[in-house]
Amino acid sequence: MTVSRAEYCVIACADAWRGDGEVLAGPMGLIPSLGARLARLTFSPDLLLTDGEALLVRPDGTVEGWLPYRDHLALVTGGRRHVMMGASQLDRYGNQNISCIGDRSRPLRQLLGVRGAPVNTLNHPTSYWVPRHSPRVFVERVDMVCGIGYDRVPPGSAPFHRIPRVVTDLAVLDFATPDRSMRLASLHPGVTVEQVRAATGFPLAGGDDVPYTREPTAEELRIIREVLDPDGAREREVR
Template identity: 75%
Template sequence: MTTDTAPAPATRAEYCVIACAEAWRGDGEVLAGAMGPIPTFGARLAKRTFSPDLLLTDGEAMLVGPDGTVEGWLPYRRHLAMVTGGRRHVMMGASQIDRFGNQNISCIGDWERPSRQLLGVRGAPVNTLNNPVSYWIPRHSPRVFVERVDMVCGVGHDRAAEAGVTRFHGLRRVVSDLGVFDFGGPGRSMRLVSVHPGVTVAEVRAATGFDPVADGGPEGVPVTREPSARELRLIREVIDPRGLRDREVRG
């Protein structure tokens, strides 16, 4: 006779996977542009559970299923058409991000003489101005969540409004190792909508270089949704059996 045992409690990394997966809820048939391990695991989990129409890519030229099986060919020209046509929801990283969602992945310090050279602007402006964008921050700190980014790569709500390019501009979520934000604050600024278990609103604010609005007030911010037993099994046994998620998020 066999008995079912309850899974071990979810780790911080697994809450982050769930929070990233939730960013694609309700998107329908769009391409998930997941950058990094935990966003990738989140996209695969969403595809296997509540967003079955989501399209996944191998990062190069193929559409793949949640288990990596090839389902179709995605030539570069078609990929660009999906980007510029709003048929992709990408989750990017950020070396810096401000309250309005302006993102920097190019340099730290003055652009003419930076103290650190990073990736470069890459496709961030096109992403943010043409299709939905969310962000994943694995190390929440005041060095990343800043009052003003040193260079704008991904375009935030304030600058998109100033330039009059809001028609296809849409920032959805910011997920970090401490909590989840949307852009429901004043002027479409960042708003804290959940904290991961074991994290307080005060800790989030102390790790943020600006004062974010808290949904429900300091005492009313909910805890990030707990993974179901099925979701935990999928994460641990199918999607990430090697435990790579715990290398990106500890604690």
């Protein structure tokens, strides 16, 4: 059975929550949302999903509980949430920028703003989803630090700080290196190491022998195609 690039991305996002247990998932964007819901329906049944306001919901959107704001904040600041954010820029140590492009005193482009990125990244696991892997996103140095990377956290100062993975339309990257620099962890089928390196503005750790992103099971494909996204919106997000 043919698997699309978008479906590999959904699988890679879902695997970010594998083994997390009862934590609040915070997917931002369509592909991460499909991944979180898929994880809940398959290998992470204890995962908590939210409508983004005050309710806990099932993968089909029906309500299963109330999440008061004070309880939400307790999860956020106590390591019990795992979000998957976007990034306008990411550097080799996982510093993220969603605020501006250029000098922040006179930016060339104004973006979302810092928002909750510092609190998110310092206080609970944060992964990233990048639908267009390019040197404009993966830069040597971000123009402004919003999400906090490994090089800015003194050892022991932020016990819940962790960047499990970065998923893009080309590959999966992580920080499983001695100096916590970004590593090419897997390639989506059809992508080469050379393509990923050419689309990254700094040298990636790891050699040339890179595995492929895992294949979805038949049941995972059925859930994606028939339950979660029967209209195929995922194919419009990933070329």
